[in-house]
Amino acid sequence: MSADEFDVIRTLFAPLASEPGARGLLDDAALLEGGPFVITTDAIVEGVHFLATDPIETVAMKALRVNVSDLIGKGARPHAALLTLIWPQHRPAEEIATFAASLGGELAHFGMRLLGGDTTSTPGPLTISITAFGAPLGPRTPSRADAKPGEDLWLIGGEIGSAWLGLQLRSGAMTLGELRRGRDEAAALIESRAIASQMPDYLKLPNEDFDAEAAWLMSTYLAPFVRLECAPIIARFAGASMDISDGLAADAQKLAAASKVALRIEANDIPFSIPAQRWFETGGDFRKLVTGGDDYVVLFTAPPEARAALLASEKGVALRLTRIGAVEAGEGVSLVDRSGAPIPIPDPGYSHRLGR
């Protein structure tokens, strides 16, 4: 049963708009007071940024979190969002309620309010565009272009490669056996049979098996974990800063180019997750984790004098704050092993091409 756009706004989205300037989402425009604001806008498209079979709950999560990740990367506290929901003509309208409930939970979790938006139908894929407003937590908002030779290079907020592994598992490109190499397979199978029946389908592998580790990796792909606690640390310490959304190597390249510097990354210092580490230590190519996307952690630079204060600031919050390299004069990104020898970075295999 299709749903009327205005009913959808009134019943499902208006309750998420507690901001007075949102006017209950019943006006043509909203009022934004206060400021200054850090603003970002990111769209996700079915078949490009998420799979058609991904559950609508996690699509809502991902749509908001990729924007929250941008704000965190700029040292800003999330404040409000505009939602443009472009709904396929042939997708069941009932799913909109699930989408709205999930988005509502996410907004509450991040302390955000829905300020306005637009809903429309499309003959094409589900497309969600969110504009997010954040309050800068420091006197300056770090850009990609602020890195200086001599600074340290840091990651904060999580691990590299988990989302890439999750996507391989969810899409069926990687088997459970490949993930389990080096793990006690018998124990894992028992665990799998015991709890598989209670898990949502989207945490199961394509072959219907459940595996707790695989489910966690798939979760990081479906709805990246983003940590608000990083924002004040970025605001206080970062020279240059940006979130990683296209893979560590590609985004480090962007930061290097914008700052007109070279970045040296120590491969052995990159914070991989336990299953990721085990996977490449038993034959996987760790460079796929470095070039795969969807990590949504923050890459930033800071002067060496800040090391102690930086590490102290993370105490008790477990943000996986890790120094992974250094800013140098020059250009480009080099990945080096423990001996300092360069490791070639392969082409990530996906592209940002527009049109034909």
Added chain:
Amino acid sequence: MSADEFDVIRTLFAPLASEPGARGLLDDAALLEGGPFVITTDAIVEGVHFLATDPIETVAMKALRVNVSDLIGKGARPHAALLTLIWPQHRPAEEIATFAASLGGELAHFGMRLLGGDTTSTPGPLTISITAFGAPLGPRTPSRADAKPGEDLWLIGGEIGSAWLGLQLRSGAMTLGELRRGRDEAAALIESRAIASQMPDYLKLPNEDFDAEAAWLMSTYLAPFVRLECAPIIARFAGASMDISDGLAADAQKLAAASKVALRIEANDIPFSIPAQRWFETGGDFRKLVTGGDDYVVLFTAPPEARAALLASEKGVALRLTRIGAVEAGEGVSLVDRSGAPIPIPDPGYSHRLGR
């Protein structure tokens, strides 16, 4: 030849971003200072809000103007915009340059700057989502919900029905003969042959003929005329206010419902264009012009004491400021003829349905 997303941003869109907070569009986020702002976001989708055969120049115009129209309807001066461009994988990338050039012209025309955005590919239709920021020109920003019984009902900014006629002509649903009823057909044909060869294809009718009047009507559909000069008048005089984008009847209904009032519209006072008037006087159903969409003029209310000052404020600007009725106690919208007898308003024949 496809284009790299980052090259597109750097070469085509960055030159449109003169605002310092935009950081040359090379960062993950932008800074928005000043304020308060009126904000609005409207998306247009190929096959829903424009035809696949519409030229990319006018698609860019329409994408921005539907947002500018919202700001004008709130008495705000356009200030800046965020662009989310969702480009079909099979649409030639060369068209992006034309899109950007057209958008640049529009931004300059309306005194706006590009503050940021997102570009991505899609397996579906061309989709453009714009978020626009405006500076309120008055101490309050009129909403849909502010109408009070006893106020006059006004239109400002243009005519009703031209865009609907333009769509019929462009889609081939209406013939040139039907539009020309009551006009000197011989003279029109001569004019048509003389200048047809010099006109862009999108101003020609499906049968390759050109007709100046038809071209003008099609233009109002392709890229609605919106008049910035309306904004200070709205800011100064309007009680309730909103732009008309879904047809006069449907949008008046929204204003009445939000304000919990009834609206009486005098059919004979509605500002139709000359061809529209001729069309329904020679057999067309004028109610189609009242329920057709895409007019992008502003509907507002004001107290009767403001009449003289309102009319004086338009002097020399030709905004087609027209008093079309009154706000009354009650609910709903009534359309009445010169004798006060009600004219039934038919279902507009299109819907805002989401999903199946």
